[in-house]
Amino acid sequence: MSPCDTCVVRNRAICAGLDNPEIAALSTMGRRRTVSAGEPLIWEDDDSLLVANVIEGVLKLTTSTADGREQIVGVAYPSDFIGRPFGQTSAASVVALTDARVCVFSRNDFDRFAREHPELEHKLLERTLSELDRTRAWMMLLGRKSAPEKIATFLLDMSDRLADNGCGPHAGPARQFTLPFSRQQVADVLGLTIETVSRQFTKLKSDGVVALPSRRDVEILDRGALQLLAG
Amino acid sequence: MSPCDTCVVRNRAICAGLDNPEIAALSTMGRRRTVSAGEPLIWEDDDSLLVANVIEGVLKLTTSTADGREQIVGVAYPSDFIGRPFGQTSAASVVALTDARVCVFSRNDFDRFAREHPELEHKLLERTLSELDRTRAWMMLLGRKSAPEKIATFLLDMSDRLADNGCGPHAGPARQFTLPFSRQQVADVLGLTIETVSRQFTKLKSDGVVALPSRRDVEILDRGALQLLAG
DNA sequence: GGGAGACCTTGATCGAGATCAAACTCGACC
């Protein structure tokens, strides 16, 4: 397998600020990997000590109870960072929602490299703080919002997240987009059942708030109404 | 107001690894402040740009909806870090649950200082990663656990958190402890109503799983049962 | 383009937890 050069080039967020010799060093450590939709990102080492960068695609981070209930606790988009440097194994498991390409690093190598490159640690810190903010906002949704509010908030969030996937100028939220989630996965993000999600989608459609041209496609017809519903 | 020297001494987590001149520089930036139970930690600057370290006491981080529903999205114990360096204002508001002492820094000063001291940024990163792990585990609770499971998980979590508040050798989880939360605040942590929390406490008491000598005091009688209930 | 199966929608019913309402407890303060 060749060094994962494209991931360090594409992943501006992680690598910005490193000058060239440092990028070269990071690139020799990373290995590119593809993961098909539905496949887990299996950590190759026995000790489960890997970290990764998303190059392309969307992955979910989930935790489950012993009896099989699942909660999606995070979603990783291109340029996002996956894994848990500097500590015990993260409890979450990672599964690709779409075909994905990632750049994988051994955790030990990555940790050592990060310690030697403060600029990388700084980027990682900013990114982790942002993720924590987002996660806390989601706690509000899970603990206190009703099903209609959850669905509306979810659609607005997806609209924002899927807007700036490309590299162009920030174009604002997307009016139409393709969900990387099945109905069950939407339920697992929102702490609902698949039936409730389906009913809420149907209601939004019949109220003329959204159009649903296909199972995965969403077109927002009345953003104001969604924002009102989102609470 | 004098430089906040005790906070940097006591807060090993933030300051470990900095050699003495650096500690001196940090200590000139921080100002000690006390906050009474129930009082918000009001950010003094107009632009709400402060960060802080907890020296003593417990504080809650909350988000609220427009119509007044509240969710506690984090709890800060001694040595924990509060605030949002390197970015826009965090959405959460901070209120002391007990009388508290904190060490406050101007965000700009702190940011600049952190950028110049990679060891501090590293500590901050480890801490933020741990907090993210904890927050994600809480998402599972909020999204997928039943009221009895939530209460049991909460009590076990409190037992762990309140155990190593002191500086002695790690003594394992506490068998009895004083909750820093009112019933309403427990409800706000767990995404329940106060009535449901009260009923679950009463049930655990009459089942002999816990003793409740006073409103705020808890004694765990049957930890195994709690762990079973926690799911 | 036809069949199979995964995924999704819809309907009927149920129940956990919310809501509404009232009594009780405990500590603070006079």
Add this chain to the structure above:
DNA sequence: GGTCGAGTTTGATCTCGATCAAGGTCTCCC
């Protein structure tokens, strides 16, 4: 000690979302 009031418990009822149970639809693959 008595009173006041916030905080808590307990009870009755209601409701939202879960659960149970069919159908329906899209897509993949031959």
